[in-house]
Amino acid sequence: MAVSDITGARTDLCDLSLTEATRLFSSGEITPVDLVDACLARIERVNSTLHAFITVCAAEARAEAKASAARYAKGEPLGPFDGVPFGLKDNIETKGIRSTSHSKLLIENVPAADAHVATNLKKAGGILIGKTATFEFALGGPAWDLPFPPALNPWSVDHLPGGSSSGSGSAVGGRLVPAAIGTDTGGSVRWPAAVCGIAGLKPTYGRISRRGVHPNTFSLDHCGPMTRTVADCAVMLGAAAGFDPLDPGSIDEPVPDYAKALTGSVAGLKIGLVRHWYDGAATPDVVAAVDAAIARLSELGAIVEEIELAPLDDYIDCKTTISICELYAVHEKDLKTRPQDFGKLLRRRVIAGGLIRAEDYIQAMRWRTELTTRMLAEFSRFDLLATAGWLNPAEPADPNGVDFFKKRTNVTMPFSLAGIPALSVLCGFSSSGLPLSLQLAGKPFDEATVLRAGDAYQRATDWHLRKPPLA
Amino acid sequence: MERKPATREEIAAMVKVAGLELASEHFDEIVEAYHNIEPMLWRIRQGRDRADEPAHAFDPRKFMPRAPD
Numbered sequence: 001m002a003v004s005d006i007t008g009a010r011t012d013l014c015d016l017s018l019t020e021a022t023r024l025f026s027s028g029e030i031t032p033v034d035l036v037d038a039c040l041a042r043i044e045r046v047n048s049t050l051h052a053f054i055t056v057c058a059a060e061a062r063a064e065a066k067a068s069a070a071r072y073a074k075g076e077p078l079g080p081f082d083g084v085p086f087g088l089k090d091n092i093e094t095k096g097i098r099s100t101s102h103s104k105l106l107i108e109n110v111p112a113a114d115a116h117v118a119t120n121l122k123k124a125g126g127i128l129i130g131k132t133a134t135f136e137f138a139l140g141g142p143a144w145d146l147p148f149p150p151a152l153n154p155w156s157v158d159h160l161p162g163g164s165s166s167g168s169g170s171a172v173g174g175r176l177v178p179a180a181i182g183t184d185t186g187g188s189v190r191w192p193a194a195v196c197g198i199a200g201l202k203p204t205y206g207r208i209s210r211r212g213v214h215p216n217t218f219s220l221d222h223c224g225p226m227t228r229t230v231a232d233c234a235v236m237l238g239a240a241a242g243f244d245p246l247d248p249g250s251i252d253e254p255v256p257d258y259a260k261a262l263t264g265s266v267a268g269l270k271i272g273l274v275r276h277w278y279d280g281a282a283t284p285d286v287v288a289a290v291d292a293a294i295a296r297l298s299e300l301g302a303i304v305e306e307i308e309l310a311p312l313d314d315y316i317d318c319k320t321t322i323s324i325c326e327l328y329a330v331h332e333k334d335l336k337t338r339p340q341d342f343g344k345l346l347r348r349r350v351i352a353g354g355l356i357r358a359e360d361y362i363q364a365m366r367w368r369t370e371l372t373t374r375m376l377a378e379f380s381r382f383d384l385l386a387t388a389g390w391l392n393p394a395e396p397a398d399p400n401g402v403d404f405f406k407k408r409t410n411v412t413m414p415f416s417l418a419g420i421p422a423l424s425v426l427c428g429f430s431s432s433g434l435p436l437s438l439q440l441a442g443k444p445f446d447e448a449t450v451l452r453a454g455d456a457y458q459r460a461t462d463w464h465l466r467k468p469p470l471a
Numbered sequence: 472m473e474r475k476p477a478t479r480e481e482i483a484a485m486v487k488v489a490g491l492e493l494a495s496e497h498f499d500e501i502v503e504a505y506h507n508i509e510p511m512l513w514r515i516r517q518g519r520d521r522a523d524e525p526a527h528a529f530d531p532r533k534f535m536p537r538a539p540d
Contacts, residue, residue: 219526248533317511324508336490339497347497352504354489355482356512363515365525372526406507 003029013038015467018084018178018232025072025083032072032083032127036065039085039129043176046470049157051149052171054090055098056130061085064127071125080259081239082125087171087180090131091138092223093212094118101214102134104147104341105334115212116244117181117223124239129177132167138183138216139164139327140346144399152397154468155197155434159394162192168226169196173435174470179227179236185216186319187390187412189224190424194389194437197426197468199454200226201233202412204445205419206251208237209244217326218249219365220319220416229464230425230454234258237447253445261448262455267301269453270382271440277312277411278388289428289436290388293457297386300460302453304386307378310371315414318371320405321356321364328353349405372418379443384453387411389424389437411439421447425454426463435463474513476506 003011003024013035016024024030040058047053068083077083088094091101093111095118100106114122122128133151135141141163142150151166153159154174161170165182169192172180182189184202193200201224208223215221225236238259243252273294279287298304327350334341335351342350378385391409395401415422422441429435438457442450458464477485482502486493493501 245537248530314514317514320508321511321515336492339493344500348500348504351491351497351501352508354491355485355501355505356508360512360515362525363517363519365527366519366523367515367517368526369524 014042014175016178017229018227019080019229019235021178022080022083025077028072032065032068033062035083036061036085036127036129039177043130046174046176049152050154050170050174050176050470051133051151052167052174052176053087053130054100054102054133054148054167057097057128061127061129068125068127078123078125079239080235081121083127084125084179085127085129085177086121086236087129087132087168087177088118089134089165089168089180089182091134091183091214092118092181094128094131097131099131100147101137102141102146102148103136103343105338107147111212113212116209116247117240118212120240120242121181126239132165132171132180134166135164136343136346137214137331138185138188139349140343141166142397143343143345146343150397153196153394154470156394157470158397159434160397162195162390162394164188165192165226169193169198169200172196172198172226172228173468175467179225179232181223181240182226183213183216184222184224184416185220185323186416187410189222189226190412190422190439191390193226193424195394195435197435197464197466198226198228199230199233199426199464200224200424201237201447201451202415202422203237203241203447204421206249207253207445207447208240209242209247209250211244211247215330217323219322219326230423230451230458231259231262233423234262234451234455256448258448258451261452263452264456264459265301266297266453266456269302269384269449271297271302271304271384271386272307272378272382273304274309274385274387275306276308277414278391281312281409282388282391283393283430285393285428285430286388286391286436290438293427293438294386296460297453297457300456309375309378309414312411312414313408315371315417316408316410318364318367319413319417321360322368324350324353325356325361345403368417371414375414375418383442383449385441387439389439393430393432393434393436415439415441420444421450423450423454425457428463476509
């Protein structure tokens with residue numbers, strides 16, 4: 001089935017953004033049942049290649065789609081997310097649906113309750129299509145020794161989709177679903193978004209509840225939307241966000257109408273460019289693409305000034321120390337009693353956390369305060385910070401490749417430590433046709449300005465309209 | 472001051488204190504992993520002011536009994 005998109009061009013239903021789809025639901029040109037059927041057919045066709053989904057909930061999705069279609073028929077949709085098919089990373093618990101964290105340890109885990117973020121998305125009318133692949137417990141990957149194969153990149157199936165929200169990035173980039181939720185501790189929404197050619201937002205820490213999400217690092221875990229357009233991210237964030245009194249990390253701040261913030265303008269916005277994190281560290285095509293994106297934002301009226309923050313290595317050392325201590329605490333019992341059931345990568349990355357002294361963990365937390373305070377001071381002069389979304393294009397899918405942990409390319413980690421909203425947005429392609437990305441970060445709970453700038457950039461460019469070869 | 476990586480014997484002692492009983496292949500893994508993180512730990516052990524706060528904050532109100540939704 002094909003329909004006209006917002007430009008008037010004929011398009012396959014799977015090519016529709018979620019905002020285009022809900023516009024067509026409202027006009028009656030298509031129904032949520034049509035879109036869910038199209039997504040399920042596409043999953044049937046390409047998931048055996050991409051391995052983006054671990055579990056597909058076809059029957060449940062079709063039933064929810066019928067209910068949503070009935071609401072639209074009565075002119076009573078629940079809101080701008082009603083009828084939207086979405087994927088959830090498999091470290092997010094779903095009532096009655098296997099939630100494995102891509103691990104042998106949880107292969108039979110069928111939760112009795114939904115995670116808070118899943119509840120919110122369902123209350124908004126979203127339709128869960130399935131559970132997406134991840135690195136084991138959002139850390140151990142890409143790995144070939146787990147119960148499910150690693151997801152692959154829709155722009156080249158010889159490459160990986162980043163991680164750890166690898167299946168969510170692959171599913172959205174490959175147009176299996178228009179939207180998915182990932183989790184982000186050090187960059188696990190933004191990295192796959194960057195290398196799969198989509199938009200991914202890590203909101204402020206505490207913006208979306210972590211309740212029902214398998215922990216990676218309690219003090220750094222976030223959930224975030226992954227979509228093809230920034231405008232779609234705004235809608236999905238509005239549906240997913242909200243205070244949860246049962247998550248001690250949740251913060252009671254009103255959820256604004258993010259879509260209303262998308263004015264299309266960056267005129268007068270002050271952007272601090274952290275160029276030293278990527279210049280000289282990123283591949284030349286990343287440097288050129290990010291510089292060009294910044295130049296485009298300047299042409300659109302943003303006021304850009306280059307600034308210097310702490311070296312990227314400082315953030316990586318600080319974050320990694322905190323994470324492996326917390327990860328070890330989460331997995332200590334299983335590491336001691338059934339270490340062979342973990343994938344080798346996760347075990348290797350986490351087990352040394354048991355050897356770190358308590359005082360080193362606390363020193364890392366003190367360093368986090370210092371690094372964050374220094375970064376947030378820049379917001380007295382700037383509305384946004386900008387840098388690269390990732391330092392290289394997608395990595396080859398090579399089981400013998402170099403462990404990415406050793407490459408120290410995590411340009412996402414500074415904003416993880418600071419807990420501030422950060423958006424990865426497609427800003428070009430490498431010479432080999434792989435996506436490249438810009439990263440924009442804002443003040444705590446100012447997702448609206450981050451989204452506004454990302455959306456304005458997409459309105460002025462057409463990178464996000466390109467289709468991967470697989471599509 | 473030049474720092475030397477921990478020896479296998481030193482790591483074995485830390486493993487014992489941590490209560491881990493590892494098969495030999497898993498011990499090799501932890502030696503490799505510890506050697507990867509050790510330079511980070513050296514950098515973290517910088518002098519700090521006594522009053523420097525860690526990025527922890529405890530709000531007891533967060534742990535009051537509440538009904539699930």
